Each structure stands twice: as C-alpha cells, then as structure tokens.
Amino acid sequence: MPIRNxxxxxxxxxxxxxxxxxxxxxxxxxxxxxxxxxxxFERAQAYVRNIEEGAYTYDYIQFYWKRAQANIDRIRRxxxxxxxxxxxxxxxxxxxxxxxxxxxxxxxxxxEEKRLAAYxxxxxxxxxxxxxxxxxxxxRQAALGSILEVLSRQQRWSEALIFPVLPKDEQFxxxxxxxxxxxxxxxxxxxELQTNAREDWxxxxxxxxxxxxxxxxxxxxxxxxxxxEHPETNVRRAIFAAMVxxxxxxxxxxxxxxxxxxxxxxxTHFSILNPEVRDDIDATAQTFFxxxxxxxxxxxxxxxxxxxxxxxxxxxxxxxxxxxxxxxxAERFDEFANYLPTTQLSAQARRACEFAVIEFYARAGRIxxxxxxxxxxxxAGADLAxxxxxxxxxxxxxxxxxxxxxxxxxxxxxxxxxPCQLAVEIMDWSLTPNRSIRGxxxxxxxxxxxxxxxDNLPLPESEEVGEAAATSKLY
Numbered sequence: 001m002p003i004r005n006x007x008x009x010x011x012x013x014x015x016x017x018x019x020x021x022x023x024x025x026x027x028x029x030x031x032x033x034x035x036x037x038x039x040x041f042e043r044a045q046a047y048v049r050n051i052e053e054g055a056y057t058y059d060y061i062q063f064y065w066k067r068a069q070a071n072i073d074r075i076r077r078x079x080x081x082x083x084x085x086x087x088x089x090x091x092x093x094x095x096x097x098x099x100x101x102x103x104x105x106x107x108x109x110x111x112e113e114k115r116l117a118a119y120x121x122x123x124x125x126x127x128x129x130x131x132x133x134x135x136x137x138x139x140r141q142a143a144l145g146s147i148l149e150v151l152s153r154q155q156r157w158s159e160a161l162i163f164p165v166l167p168k169d170e171q172f173x174x175x176x177x178x179x180x181x182x183x184x185x186x187x188x189x190x191x192e193l194q195t196n197a198r199e200d201w202x203x204x205x206x207x208x209x210x211x212x213x214x215x216x217x218x219x220x221x222x223x224x225x226x227x228x229e230h231p232e233t234n235v236r237r238a239i240f241a242a243m244v245x246x247x248x249x250x251x252x253x254x255x256x257x258x259x260x261x262x263x264x265x266x267x268t269h270f271s272i273l274n275p276e277v278r279d280d281i282d283a284t285a286q287t288f289f290x291x292x293x294x295x296x297x298x299x300x301x302x303x304x305x306x307x308x309x310x311x312x313x314x315x316x317x318x319x320x321x322x323x324x325x326x327x328x329x330a331e332r333f334d335e336f337a338n339y340l341p342t343t344q345l346s347a348q349a350r351r352a353c354e355f356a357v358i359e360f361y362a363r364a365g366r367i368x369x370x371x372x373x374x375x376x377x378x379x380a381g382a383d384l385a386x387x388x389x390x391x392x393x394x395x396x397x398x399x400x401x402x403x404x405x406x407x408x409x410x411x412x413x414x415x416x417x418x419p420c421q422l423a424v425e426i427m428d429w430s431l432t433p434n435r436s437i438r439g440x441x442x443x444x445x446x447x448x449x450x451x452x453x454x455d456n457l458p459l460p461e462s463e464e465v466g467e468a469a470a471t472s473k474l475y
Contacts, residue, residue: 037079048096146427152180182212207238214242217274328360362395365402412445
C-alpha cells in the first residue's frame with residue numbers, strides 16, 4: 001500500500017476511535033461544567049499564589065504559571081457559558097497579584113527571560129553582563145572576556161565569534177578567542193582566525209601565539225623559529241613571561257609533590273603540558289635581552305621570588321606577591337604572616353600584598369586567618385571591601401586543601417554589588433579544575449537578586465516572543 005494511503009487510513013482510524021470514545025462518555029451537565037470551570041480557576045489561582053519567586057526555581061515556577069494560563073484559556077474556550085467563564089472572559093480577573101492581561105502579556109515573558117538567565121553558569125554571567133547595556137568600562141570588558149573564554153573552552157566557538165560587542169571591542173573578542181584556541185592547540189581554528197583577521201589586528205596575535213607555544217611545551221627550536229619570524233620586543237616579552245610562569249608552576253608542583261608527568265599542570269586559565277621541557281630563565285633573559293629590558297627584569301625577579309628567593313624591598317608589587325605565593329604553598333606560614341609587618345614596602349606593593357594574603361590564606365584552607373586579614377577592608381567598605389571579598393573567594397576557588405563546594409546561596413550571598421564582577425567570579429569558578437556543585441541551582445537566586453519581582457513591566461520587545469512565552473506546549 002502506498003505510504004500516502006497508509007497515512008490516510010491511520011488518520012481515519014484515529015478519528016473513528018476518538019468519536020467512539022466521545023460517544024461513550026456521559027455528557028456534562030451545566031452543573032458539571034460550572035464545577036469544572038471553577039475547579040480550573042481555583043487551580044490556576046493556587047498555582048500563582050502558592051508558587052512564588054524565591055521559593056522555587058524559575059523553571060519550576062514557569063511550569064506551573066503557564067499551567068495557570070492554560071487553565072484560564074481552557075475555561076474561555078470550553079466553559080465560556082458558565083458563570084466562571086463569563087467572569088474570566090472580560091480580562092477583569094487577577095491571577096495572584098496580577099491582572100490577567102498583565103500576567104499573560106508581561107509577567108510570563110519576563111519569567112521566560114529569567115528562566116533562561118538562570119539556566120546555567122554561562123547564561124547567568126551573560127545576564128549579569130547585560131544588566132547595564134550602556135556601561136562600557138574595564139569591569140564590563142573583563143566580564144565579556146570571561147564569558148568569551150568559557151564559551152571557547154566549552155568548544156562553543158561559533159557562539160563566541162558572533163557574541164554581540166561594540167565595534168571598539170571586536171579586536172578584544174578576537175584576541176580572547178584566539179588565546180584559548182592557541183593555548184589549547186586548536187591548530188585549524190588558530191590558522192583560520194589568523195587568516196581572516198584584519199591586517200592591522202594580526203600583530204597583536206603574535207605575542208599570544210608565543211605564549212601558547214611555551215605553555216604547550218613545544219620544542220624550543222620552534223620558539224626560536226617563531227622569534228626569527230616575529231622578533232618584536234612585545235613578542236619576546238610575552239614568551240619570556242610565559243616561560244617564567246611555566247617554570248614557577250612546574251617547580252611549585254615539585255615542591256607540593258604533585259604528579260605532573262601525565263596531565264601536566266592544570267590551572268584555571270591554561271594548562272602546562274610536556275613538563276619535561278624546561279627553561280633556564282636567567283640564560284634565556286640574557287639571550288632574549290642582551291641589552292637588558294625593564295619589563296623582563298621584573299619577570300626575572302618574579303621568577304626568583306616564585307621559587308623562594310626573598311625579593312628586595314623596592315621590587316615590583318608582583319614580585320612580592322610571587323614570594324608570598326611561594327611561602328603559602330611551602331606552608332611557611334610564620335614567615336608568611338610576618339612578611340608584611342617586617343618589610344618596608346611602597347604603598348602600592350603593600351596594598352597588593354594585603355589582598356594576596358587574604359587570597360593565599362583562603363587557598364590554604366585557613367579561612368579564619370583570611371577573614372581576619374579581610375576584616376579591615378570590610379570595615380572600610382565600598383570598593384576595598386568588594387576587592388577583599390573577591391580575593392578571598394578566589395582563594396577558596398583555587399583551594400585543593402579545602403575545596404569549595406558551591407551551593408544554592410554561595411554566589412548570591414557574596415557581598416559583591418557589581419554584576420560584572422560577579423559574572424567574572426562565576427565564569428572563573430566554572431573553569432577551576434576542582435569545581436564542585438551540590439544541591440539546588442545557584443543561578444536562580446542570583447537572577448532574583450539582580451532582577452527581582454514582576455511589577456511595572458514593559459511589554460516584550462517582540463510580540464511573537466511574548467506570545468510564545470505565554471503559550472503552553474500541547475501534550
């Protein structure tokens with residue numbers, strides 16, 4: 001039998017069965033219809049009154065609030081002649097606290113937006129990033145970079161490449177995506193991005209590529225050949241800084257007796273591969289910069305501090321932070337605690353070290369000590385308090401001694417008022433090697449904190465989207 005005829009036969013059989021079932025059911029009396037309409041109405045009211053924002057996830061709320069909408073639609077469609085049907089037909093009813101038309105046209109579309117914002121870590125970060133679309137400062141750009149990094153790390157390259165940015169941030173978007181592609185050895189994508197980049201943007205990709213060659217542990221002959229092709233000072237500086245970072249991490253892993261032969265050294269933002277490939281930092285500095293270089297000198301000092309050599313008091317702030325980092329990992333906490341009180345530092349270096357102390361104590365699982373170091377900044381309030389909060393949270397994220405387990409209230413309880421800063425922390429957490437989550441979704445409370453309530457809502461920008469958000473799927 002032809003497929004078309006079989007389909008027609010199937011349709012006729014279904015229609016016949018449906019008519020037989022309908023004929024076998026007793027007809028509803030007017031009283032039955034009125035009772036059913038009232039039951040549907042009371043159920044709709046219960047859904048909206050009892051299932052409230054804050055007590056449940058937005059996904060759960062949406063399921064029942066759309067059922068409430070569907071109940072009202074059914075009353076109008078099937079039981080319009082009943083007293084309840086006549087009452088709901090004029091749009092004068094309320095569902096919970098909301099007039100029915102307002103609920104359908106504004107509340108349900110906003111609920112859909114909130115549900116999508118709370119779907120996962122990336123959606124939540126994008127939601128926070130977009131809280132103030134007119135803001136274009138360094139904090140918002142940092143949030144943009146974090147989102148692009150996570151999309152790229154999740155192999156969502158196409159989404160990252162079309163992520164909407166202002167024209168002034170298009171090169172920043174390219175550099176961020178290129179960095180992840182290069183760091184994680186995505187050769188085809190790296191070549192494609194380099195080929196398609198604007199000519200005036202291509203030089204900025206060379207230092208990134210040099211860093212990647214170092215972190216991946218590529219043969220040093222390849223790096224020498226790369227430098228022959230791109231001998232610019234900024235490329236040599238980037239490669240040298242990556243060598244310093246690589247050597248510090250490899251030697252630190254040895255100090256902590258970590259096995260790095262198989263997987264290398266995993267960090268939040270990159271990995272050190274082929275740890276058997278090593279660099280002589282002092283010899284490399286002489287080779288790269290025979291006439292000396294102030295930027296390279298700081299990196300060289302940071303290397304020596306990072307492997308345990310106490311720096312000069314006048315050293316760059318990053319050098320002192322590297323030394324504190326070493327002392328914390330080496331568990332030399334007496335020296336760690338006495339370093340700031342006994343060292344004459346510039347105001348800039350001291351402030352950087354104070355925040356580092358908060359972070360490294362937390363990373364070591366010494367939360368009480370971290371909190372004591374953080375308290376003066378909490379008392380000072382404003383930006384200092386927020387910076388200290390971020391420092392402690394980053395230490396907790398990086399801790400292998402006392403790993404952070406994210407729960408429903410972990411992010412919403414952080415005293416961070418800048419949504420873009422919170423977006424950065426969420427994205428960094430999602431990349432940490434030891435991330436862990438337990439219990440209810442932590443994203444719904446964050447969305448509610450920064451976008452609470454359903455009062456005084458505008459109509460959705462798209463009528464089609466609003467209609468889709470207010471319509472229940474047929475089951």
